[in-house]
Amino acid sequence: MFRRATTLLRQPLMGATSRRFSTDLPAAPVEDSTFVEAWKKVSPNVEAPKTPLAYMKPRPATPTSLPSKLTVNFVLPYASELSAKEVDMVIVPATTGQMGVLPGHVATIAELKPGVLSVHEGNDVTKYFISSGFAFIHANSVADIIAVEAVPVDRIDANLVQKGLQEFTQKLNSATTDLEKAEAQIGVDVHSALNSALTG
Amino acid sequence: MAMAALRREGRRFATPLLSSPIRSSIISHSHEEVANGVRSISTQVVRNRMKSVKNIQKITKAMKMVAASKLRAIQTRTENSRGLWQPFTALLGDAPSVDVKKSVIVTISSDKGLCGGINSTSVKISRVLHKLSSGPEKETKYVILGEKAKAQLLRDSKQDISLSITELQKNPLNYTQNVEFDALKIVFNKFHSVVQFMPTVSTVLSPEIMERESEAGGKLGELDSYEIEGAETKGEVLQNLAEFQFSCILFNGVLENACSEQGARMSAMDSSSRNAGDMLDRLTLTYNRTRQASITTELIEIISGASALEG
Numbered sequence: 001m002f003r004r005a006t007t008l009l010r011q012p013l014m015g016a017t018s019r020r021f022s023t024d025l026p027a028a029p030v031e032d033s034t035f036v037e038a039w040k041k042v043s044p045n046v047e048a049p050k051t052p053l054a055y056m057k058p059r060p061a062t063p064t065s066l067p068s069k070l071t072v073n074f075v076l077p078y079a080s081e082l083s084a085k086e087v088d089m090v091i092v093p094a095t096t097g098q099m100g101v102l103p104g105h106v107a108t109i110a111e112l113k114p115g116v117l118s119v120h121e122g123n124d125v126t127k128y129f130i131s132s133g134f135a136f137i138h139a140n141s142v143a144d145i146i147a148v149e150a151v152p153v154d155r156i157d158a159n160l161v162q163k164g165l166q167e168f169t170q171k172l173n174s175a176t177t178d179l180e181k182a183e184a185q186i187g188v189d190v191h192s193a194l195n196s197a198l199t200g
Numbered sequence: 201m202a203m204a205a206l207r208r209e210g211r212r213f214a215t216p217l218l219s220s221p222i223r224s225s226i227i228s229h230s231h232e233e234v235a236n237g238v239r240s241i242s243t244q245v246v247r248n249r250m251k252s253v254k255n256i257q258k259i260t261k262a263m264k265m266v267a268a269s270k271l272r273a274i275q276t277r278t279e280n281s282r283g284l285w286q287p288f289t290a291l292l293g294d295a296p297s298v299d300v301k302k303s304v305i306v307t308i309s310s311d312k313g314l315c316g317g318i319n320s321t322s323v324k325i326s327r328v329l330h331k332l333s334s335g336p337e338k339e340t341k342y343v344i345l346g347e348k349a350k351a352q353l354l355r356d357s358k359q360d361i362s363l364s365i366t367e368l369q370k371n372p373l374n375y376t377q378n379v380e381f382d383a384l385k386i387v388f389n390k391f392h393s394v395v396q397f398m399p400t401v402s403t404v405l406s407p408e409i410m411e412r413e414s415e416a417g418g419k420l421g422e423l424d425s426y427e428i429e430g431a432e433t434k435g436e437v438l439q440n441l442a443e444f445q446f447s448c449i450l451f452n453g454v455l456e457n458a459c460s461e462q463g464a465r466m467s468a469m470d471s472s473s474r475n476a477g478d479m480l481d482r483l484t485l486t487y488n489r490t491r492q493a494s495i496t497t498e499l500i501e502i503i504s505g506a507s508a509l510e511g
Contacts, residue, residue: 043328050398051391052285053294059348073287077451080283094429108292109430111437134444136291139425146448166375 008170062139067102072119074128074145081128081150082119089120089145092135093193103141110135114193116144116153129197130191156197165191241494246331250480257476264469271394273461276456278391281469285402291426292410292445294402300382300409302341303333304362306450307344307353308457309386311366315413318389318397318465320456321349325399326387330357331381333385343379345454365469368454382409388453395467397460402453404446405440 034050039048060071072090074082090101093115106133118127133147168187175181223313309319325347330340344350344364353361364377365371370508384404389397405413428434 036333039328042331046324046328048400049325049387049400051400052289052402055390055400056286056289058368059290073283075283075287077281077284077448081401083283089303096429099429100287106322107426108429109426109437109441134287134441136287137427138290142290143289146287146444 005094010110029144032070032157059138059142063141067141068103068104069141070101070147071142072103073142074117074147074150075118076147085121087119087121090145091116091118092145093117093130094135100141100181101135105137105143107139107143108135108137110137112145112147116193117147117150127197129153129156129194152199156194156198161191161194161198164171165195218308230374236289238261241490241497243487243490246483247488248484250483250487253338253476253479253483257473257480260473260476261467263472264466267462267466267469271466273460274462275391276457278452278459281455284452288445288448296325298383298405298409298413299401300333301338302380302382303338304341304343304379304384305329305333306343306382306386306453307345307349308386308453309344309349310457310461311347311368312461312469313348314465315461316462316468318460319346319352320395321399322387322389322457323349325401326353327357329387330360332382336482341379351496356374365385373450373454384405386449386453388457390456391459393464394463397464400453400456402449407435407442410438410442411435445499 002105030055034046035051039046041175069088070090071088072085072087073080073081087101092099092101092110093112094110095113098115099110109150112133114132115121115129115130116127118125128150129148130145131149133145135146136144138144165188168191172184172188173183175184263370305326307322307442309322318380326342330342333340341358341362344353345366345368347366350361350364350366363377365373383406386402387405388400388402390400392398428437
């Protein structure tokens with residue numbers, strides 16, 4: 001008798017497969033039709049796998065007039081810090097220097113170096129120290145910032161930064177192989193950026 | 201009173217008679233005993249089976265619990281890493297049917313077994329992708345993550361495997377090994393829900409192919425309209441971009457596959473313990489029938505023996 005109960009409990013689970021994860025995106029059924037057709041020709045019995053296009057939420061189209069707000073997605077490997085947040089301006093630490101992004105900015109792919117990312121929303125400014133990554137600014141005033149590691153600036157300890165800087169400058173001076181030199185150089189860059197983040 | 205005495209005698213005789221086998225077997229389970237010239241109705245065989253099935257049920261239930269707890273831990277990490285591949289698809293689109301000379305298929309699978317059919321699905325998809333992208337002047341290679349896919353692909357595609365990495369839990373991925381590629385196809389199982397896993401293939405293009413496709417137009421045609429900031433040349437930035445994209449998508453893919461593995465193991469172990477439970481019920485019925493049949497036979501023989509003595 002109780003065996004039936006378990007099967008009955010499973011039914012709603014099976015029916016709920018049409019409901020996605022609450023954090024997953026609603027599937028706009030976009031498929032690459034050439035891929036699916038080529039697949040079917042080669043192997044009609046095996047179902048074609050899904051591609052990332054199937055899971056993407058459709059992005060807003062390029063507006064004709066200048067939008068008033070910038071939509072920012074700031075993602076890290078272990079969390080999505082900001083997703084689809086409407087802000088006035090962001091300043092990203094590109095390798096060519098600090099770059100300010102306003103709504104209606106030209107489409108850009110920017111490589112980032114370790115530095116401070118600041119998000120301006122009205123009168124609030126949130127600053128994060130990021131360890132490098134990429135920033136994509138699309139023509140529809142959506143900015144995607146992908147970083148490997150980010151920390152709010154007020155959580156950085158100044159003493160540890162000084163100590164790290166000294167340690168890495170020492171390592172740089174005493175480095176012999178190219179690999180060691182490169183590692184020490186990276187350490188020096190990051191720590192001096194941290195330093196300027198704290199002071200600037 | 202005589203009947204009571206008989207009944208007492210019957211009970212005293214019953215147990216030693218059961219163990220000293222001089223009975224004719226009427227149940228098929230005791231066929232083994234009959235072959236040796238010893239005839240009895242023995243419940244030993246059924247009892248042994250019941251014990252082993254019960255042990256199996258306990259083990260599979262425990263495995264299910266372990267998989268459920270691991271799933272909970274890894275599910276949050278997977279959900280958080282889902283934002284990672286979206287910017288790349290938004291920028292570069294997705295071109296799974298791109299025509300390239302050298303394609304590399306990265307198959308992500310698990311190291312341990314007993315996780316349902318997810319590894320076979322990944323291998324099936326990889327094989328079809330291999331067929332799809334092979335032709336004159338084209339070469340396709342495999343890079344395998346995980347033991348299970350390695351075992352399956354070694355059998356028929358041994359020469360096409362360029363790299364295989366196992367024990368991802370212990371040794372985190374490092375990208376020091378060089379594999380030349382024009383297009384990378386990463387095959388993994390995306391975690392949809394505890395009972396559903398979608399096989400997915402993500403494509404990463406090398407910088408040269410990205411340039412080629414952007415000039416050809418189509419989905420990547422807009423790439424040219426983007427200004428490039430940083431580094432010296434567009435080629436360098438695209439190189440870094442391709443590498444970054446690869447590592448992000450691989451990171452997400454490995455997490456999703458691990459999640460799917462735990463979920464598949466949970467449902468496989470769950471159905472296995474339910475199966476064991478069903479088997480146990482059936483065996484219990486057989487056991488009871490055997491036991492009752494043997495008792496009835498004893499009684500019949502005692503009573504017929506007693507009545508033969510009397511009358």
